[in-house]
Amino acid sequence: MNIKKLLVTTLLLGLTQVNAQEAVVNSGGNASGTNGNVSYSVGQIVYTTNTGATGSVAQGVQQPFEIQTVLGAENFNINLQLAVYPNPTTNWLQLEVKNTDFTNLSYQLFDLNGRMILNQKVTTETSTISLEQLPAAIFLLKVVNNNKEVKTFKIIKKEN
Secondary structure (H helix, E strand, O other), rough: OOHHHHHHHHEEEEEEEEOOOOOOOOEEEEEEOOOEEEEEEOOOOOEEEEEOOOEEOOOOOOOOOOOOOOOOOOOOOOOOOEEOOOEEEEOOEEEEEEOOOOEEEEEEEOOOOOEEEEEEOOOOOOEEEEEOOOOEEEEEEEEOOOOOOEEEEEEEOOOO
């Protein structure tokens, strides 16, 4: 008798697990064209999004995403020699620029969330960049000429 109860209970639990992987939607399908394919679903009854400091999680049948090029630069006819050192660093960086006039040259420091932390003009061949007030993290240092990105350096700041 106990085996029958165990078998019926297992069967019922198994059926609920199969139904848990389904969603009720009004409509859905796939559309394709010359520039790509799209899958869609319309009318999901319940959805939830949880957002935290480092990201978010969304419940749903399909999750949207976008692919972006993070680092890229146009080609320039500039004979510019750039160096950043020391990297990794703890408190400061040296940006060394050779073979150019500095009138339109600047550097920008960004965190990995895209927030600009620093924006300064280059006035000499060697610029000292202070990182003392920043936490240990990875940063992007962009060198810009006439508001166009020339080069991007990945900077690693370590704990003191």
